[in-house]
Amino acid sequence: MSDLPIGDYAALSDRHSVALVSRDGSIDWFCRPAFDSPSLFGRLLDADAGHWTIAPDGPYTVERSYIEDTMALRTVFTCENGTVEVRDALLLGEHGDPRDMGREAPRALARIVECTAGEVDVRTVFKARPEYGMVHPILSVVPGGVTAVGGPLRMMVTSTADMEISHDGAIAAATLAEGQRLHFLSQAVTLADPEPRPWSAERIESAFADTIAAWRNWSDRHRQDLGRHTDIAHRSRLVLESLRYQPTGAIVAAPTTSLPEEIGGVRNWDYRYAWVRDASFTVQALADSGCYAEAGEFFRYLSQTAAHYHATHPLQIMFGIHGHHDLTERELDHLSGWRNSRPVRVGNAAWRQSQLDVYGELLDAAWRVRDAFTEPAPPMRRFLMQVAQAAADQWGDKDNGIWEARGEPRHYTYSKAMCWVALDRAVRLAPQLGLEEEAVGWAEQRDRVRAAVEDEGWNPRVGAFTASFGSEDLDASVLMLPLVGFLPGTDERIRSTVDLIADRLVDDRGLVRRYLTSGGDGLPGGEGSFLLCSFWLVQALTAVEEADRAEDLFDRVCSYANDVGLLSEEVDGATGELLGNFPQAFSHIGLINAASALHGHGRAD
Incomplete structure (x- = not known):
């Protein structure tokens, strides 16, 4: 090992x-x-x-x-x-x-x-x-x-x-x-x-210089002025470009498999694939960084890979970097795993899950790159229409949620809110897509989703929007509500939710957990603090006008980057060690978006 x-x-x-x-x-x-x-x-x-x-x-x-x-x-x-x-x-x-x-x-x-x-x-x-x-x-x-x-x-x-x-x-x-x-x-x-041939020393030197x-x-084309955060955000931008598969534009969540969320634990997954879930966050990070061509390439990869989609079925949540769909999971029993963290897996069984949030993340990404398809081709138009209709038809269903829980499906608050995002962005895109007639029904469903989230996602006993309808569990994903424009940061329910998450989901190191693991996600063991969620809290604190707290938290989270500026998925609350697959696109995307928000470039539209 x-x-x-x-x-x-x-x-x-x-x-x-x-x-x-x-x-x-x-x-x-x-x-x-x-x-x-x-x-x-x-x-x-x-x-x-x-x-x-x-x-x-x-x-x-x-x-x-x-x-x-x-x-x-x-x-x-x-x-x-x-x-x-x-x-x-x-x-x-x-x-x-x-x-x-x-x-x-x-x-x-x-x-x-x-x-x-x-x-x-x-x-x-x-x-x-x-x-x-x-x-x-x-x-x-x-x-x-x-x-x-x-x-x-x-x-x-x-x-x-x-x-x-x-x-x-x-x-x-x-x-x-x-x-x-x-x-x-x-x-x-x-x-x-x-057959490969040896290179001369001169050729190696020349090729290194070209690199x-x-x-x-x-x-030089993509550096953005983010004040004191410019350098660390630019390093994250370079990392994100490193994870972008050149032939297709796909972005892998990480280039590794089975680096665990808990040392010796079983939460070990293969992240060498592209998640639809990441689309909105990724496109925001790229577009706000001036990487418009890169953002467009990533969106085209996603839309072309899923172009066959029919709204009668859940949209597949992840794809291979070449566009393949079958990501069947298997275990490599001959490998001992990092620090004996077994099993080592290749493939990812989550590809079969239903996650309703992906509709919102995909259509939000489409909204952000809308200038790239002023006159969308018929396949793109049909695909976006199908995604919007799926959100309208399926938002009331249970799903596995953004965190890919392997337990029983639930009515996750974040999933419903992202269906609202899907319908909201579809209505905005409708004139450009020539879908004004369909937009009337989408707008009606959008209002129903909002009412459901505000009535059932908000728990007055807890004083927060909770993980799922009727639960009392906190979940960091609801920090996205103000960031996607569902509610403003000035809303007292948002302020209360942000404060409770900052109090109850933050570990002794000041970092944010996704949720409190207690077997409800269908898996044994626990995990570290989630760096993306910590950056979400930075953005949420910015949204509720707590700039000093946001800056302090940003510095604290960034302090866990290694000596060359790389972040994994999580941090071990006991030791401060990086955990999970590495380097993690989600963590670096979160850093870029948080830095942008702190500098005043972030937007919740």
Whole structure:
């Protein structure tokens, strides 16, 4: 099993996949050829599932940072006799139009090692284990490096150091003096692709420079002034772009699977898919950041993937990054899991759930990118009409809720409120879509949903909008009511709800839980505090004009980002460790939207 804290990792991306690199210079998670492919390096989930380590051969201290305005990493190892720097990047190809970044990615991971002072002994171990550790490839030394054959991939490791084969994998050791460099490059291609060839050191250097230039070109176009929050929000923007699958525009919730919500627990899910639920929040974060093309691409991916939808059935809540629908869940029994957190799962059974909130999130996203389809094509028009009609027809049904509870369906307040959002945005979009006649019925249903939420979602005994109709349970999702324009922040019921959540759902570290787990969600065990919900509370405090409290909470939540600015899904209330899949799009989306709200750019329309 892996013992390193989740926060020990940094992420590299070429917009096709993500590699996670530890502070010790070990790539412990990397899937090829895409985010949702089986892992090539999987030590994150099992000690024998593969890694690629480059580090000094002896004691050292570490400092690391992203190269400015990029997702390329610089790790500096300081040893007794000198200092060595390792620069890592998933190569993007030549930089051009930022909207095409990664389109020509060579699917190669480059690692450049340089001694910057004194003399340092450096060692590398390349131990590939395709298919989630099930395949032990055959390694061969060839001119320029090492090849690895086995399973569905063919691999080539370029090395300017002499490599040899051992029981541990491909190994190289060298002593570097100041100014000397080593170059490494890993390629993994399918059996149908041309056989990979070694690269020259000059080609690796040039491609690395192109990658830096591509990220900076993108950053120059998308940096937004958010006052003192500018830098941390921009890092989150880069993370979000890293999780956007270039061929389709899909955004994965996270590039990992089965990092747990509780150490040793069973709440371990595969997040390498795109959720409809995330659409509204994601599009808001992108659009408010000036990423209009990116927001439009993501919405087109969602609408095209679900274009066949018929309103007589619930809309599927999540899809694969290539648009596939079947995400059947299975367990990988041969993997021990991060810190023995089992089972390790691939696929996600939640794809079969009914979640009525997705109608609101999708139509709110459509409203935000409405300028992108002034004259929508017939399939888009039909799809949006079907989604609106589904909200009108199904809002009175029970569902599994935003948190994908695996217990009995309920009348979740948030789900109803988001059906109101769906109908509200559909009415606003109707003139543009030529659906004015249908909008009359949608407006009537919108008013019925509002009445139901205000009558049954509000619990006067508790003094708050609660998790579901008739319950007394608090749920952080109702913090969204003022943020989507259902009620203004000046409404006393909203003020009371925000205060109660800030009092009863906040842990000892001042972070917000989604809800209090007590078995009602159909799962054993508990979970950490949820970072997205903490950012929602920042926005809600801003909406109720508690700016100082909002700023303080924002700073507190951001303090849990690791040394390179990355956030996972949750924080362990006892230890302060990051928990859950990593880096988590939802957390970084929440950070961007909260920073925007604090700076006055957020909007609840």
